Amino acid sequence: MAPPKRKTGGGRTTPKGTRPGEQKFANPEENVAGVHTSSRYTPPVTSEMKAPKQWVPVLMVALFLAGMVIIILRNLVFTGNNWLTLVGLGCILGGLYTATKWR
DSSP: OOOOOOOOOOOOSSOOOOOOHHHHHHHHTTTTTBBBOOOOOOOOHHHHHHHHOHHHHHHHHHHHHHHOOOHHHHHSSSTTTTHHHHHHHHHHHHHHHHHHHHO
C-alpha cells in the first residue's frame, strides 16, 4: 500500500478573479505573446527571389561528370599521376557544395 500524500501548503497560483491561462496585459500595444507591434514595413518576397537559379543544377551535374571523367582517365590513361585524382575529387566536392545551394 502506498504512503499517504503530503500536503505542501497550497495557495492560489493566479490572482483572485482570473482563470488559469488568462492574462491582463499592462501594455495594450503588445500582442498575446507580449511582443511589441512593429512600425516597420517588410515587403513580401518576390517570385524571382523564390525561384531557383537554372544554372545551379547544370553546374552541379557538370562538376560531378567532370570529376568522374578525370578520375576514370587518370586510372586508364595517365597512370602514375596522383594530381589528377585530387583534381577529380575536388570537382566532385565542388558538385556537392553546389548541390547544397540548390533550392
